[in-house]
Amino acid sequence: MQKDTIIMAFESSCDETSVAVIKNGKEIMSNIIATQIKSHQRFGGVVPEVASRHHVEQITYCIDLAMEEANVTYDDLDAVAVTYGPGLVGSLLIGIMAAKTIAFAHNLPLIPVNHLAGHIYSAQFVTDxxxxxxxxxxxxxxxxxxxxxxxxxxxxxxxxxxxxxxxxxxxxxxxxxxxxxxxxxxxxxxxxxxxxxxxxxxxxxxxxxxxxxxxxxxxxxxxxxxxxxxxxxxxxxxxxxxxxxxxxxxxxxxxxxxxxxxxxxxxxxxxxxxxxxxxxxxxxxxxxxxxxxxxxxxPPLRLCGDNAAMIGAIAQIQYEKGDFSGLDLNSDPSLDF
Structure with missing residues (x-):
């Protein structure tokens, strides 16, 4: 019987800090989303500097909550995936640094994910x-x-x-x-x-x-x-x-x-x-x-907006292909397909 693949995924491209644990690219074990909408409403749109600061404040809390809800330890993880573009450069870098830290500390492969591909593959949680x-x-x-x-x-x-x-x-x-x-x-x-x-x-x-x-x-x-x-x-x-x-x-x-x-x-x-x-x-x-x-x-309504579960869905395909990144991964704010 084939072993399950468990991937921790990060999404921080704009104003949502999200960490998820995904099994085999199709099962959401946890998907924590810390939204910042109320902080940006008074400005009528997302302020990059405010978004970055919120990511710094929320990221470790989201990691702990995602691990707890999924009931896994770092030993259970097979890889770490993270959005590296497109998005706001400051916001992207917070998620990338957190993912790199976990990948380095626990000797796990790092998967660089295109945010746009993540959105498309959120459909994988609905159907084949x-x-x-x-x-x-x-x-x-x-x-x-x-x-x-x-x-x-x-x-x-x-x-x-x-x-x-x-x-x-x-x-x-x-x-x-x-x-x-x-x-x-x-x-x-x-x-x-x-x-x-x-x-x-x-x-x-x-x-x-x-x-x-x-x-x-x-x-x-x-x-x-x-x-x-x-x-x-x-x-x-x-x-x-x-x-x-x-x-x-x-x-x-x-x-x-x-x-x-x-x-x-x-x-x-x-x-x-x-x-x-x-x-x-x-x-x-x-x-x-x-x-x-x-x-x-x-996708389900809760997965239409930015979330880390969608990053874990496409990351499974990249994991199977061996599409990994080094710890020198940087953000690409203008990334496209």
């Missing part, structure tokens, strides 16, 4: 992945369409040329006077409104799979500011619904064009915006309307 599969990666920092050809083999088919989709939600949320992060509230408001303002669907007619959300954001802001100058009152739910309708049209258009060119049996939607109920409903409806034989996979 069938290769090749398509992934729509949507978060505060990224909007990409990625073809996953084989375990740990990625090809980026489309990327955002400006704002990421989650970033656009937060920026229009600020104009609506919503608290950061605004994505969930905009999603809830859009369910109560109608698409009456017809914001632009950028790049849907262009012969590529790239995205642009700065145009919709600007159109939204101009609409609100013009109304304020004329003392006109706009329906906030309709504004949210109109914005979300435009975003979903763009995401759906590009995703299904990618699937048309690269037939797959699964679509994995990952990243923080994968929690958006409007997006979940829209893609499920599109698959049904297009009569496609494709399984639509979303």
């Amino acid at each position: 992945l069938q290769y090749p599969f398509m992934s729509l990666l949507v978060s505060g920092g990224h909007t990409e369409i990625v073809l996953v050809k084989a375990p740990g083999e990625f090809e980026t088919l489309g990327d955002t040329r400006d704002d990421a989709v989650g970033e656009a939600y937060d920026k229009i949320g600020r104009v609506l006077g919503l608290q950061y992060p605004a994505g969930k509230t905009v999603d809830q408001m859009s369910a109560k409104g109608n698409d009456v303002y017809d914001f632009p669907r950028a790049m849907v007619k262009e012969d590529n799979l790239d995205f642009s959300f700065s145009g919709i954001k600007s159109a939204f802001i101009n609409k609100v500011h013009n109304a304020e100058q004329k003392n006109e009152e706009l329906n906030q739910n309709d504004l949210a619904a109109s914005f979300q309708a435009a975003v979903l049209d763009i995401l759906s258009n590009k995703l299904f064009r990618a699937v048309e060119k690269n037939p797959v049996k699964q679509i994995v939607v990952a990243g923080g915006v994968a929690a958006n109920q409007g997006l979940r409903n829209r893609l499920a409806k599109d698959i049904k309307d297009k009569n496609l034989d494709i399984e639509l996979v979303f």
Whole structure:
């Protein structure tokens, strides 16, 4: 009988300090997440220096809690995995230093993980992945369409040329006077409104799979500011619904064009915006309307945001391939596939 592989994973790329213990890449023994949202809300976004300080304060506590909850000792571990990019350089370095320390002290291999790959492989906790599969990666920092050809083999088919989709939600949320992060509230408001303002669907007619959300954001802001100058009152739910309708049209258009060119049996939607109920409903409806034989996979809501369990999931594949790093591992804030 094959021995279980137990990996301790670290995620500290932005404003969540997370440590997990994962068995065989598919079983979450523990997944501790210390969030900093309340500290950043008063600034309307993540402040890198504040984030780094919180990571320093929380990291050892998260390690102890993760070990205790998983009921393991360091002797039980087979490897240590850590996000080394993309992300905020100061935040990444805290996780990297903690992972290096444990790897060195207990003579364990160190696995360098791409944060984006982690998001995609959070789907592994829901179902067995069938290769090749398509992934729509949507978060505060990224909007990409990625073809996953084989375990740990990625090809980026489309990327955002400006704002990421989650970033656009937060920026229009600020104009609506919503608290950061605004994505969930905009999603809830859009369910109560109608698409009456017809914001632009950028790049849907262009012969590529790239995205642009700065145009919709600007159109939204101009609409609100013009109304304020004329003392006109706009329906906030309709504004949210109109914005979300435009975003979903763009995401759906590009995703299904990618699937048309690269037939797959699964679509994995990952990243923080994968929690958006409007997006979940829209893609499920599109698959049904297009009569496609494709399984639509979303991670559990608790694994859509940044967490270390997803890092442990992809780390298992890298462990089996012997994809290790030396103790000179450094952060790569601009890392992509």
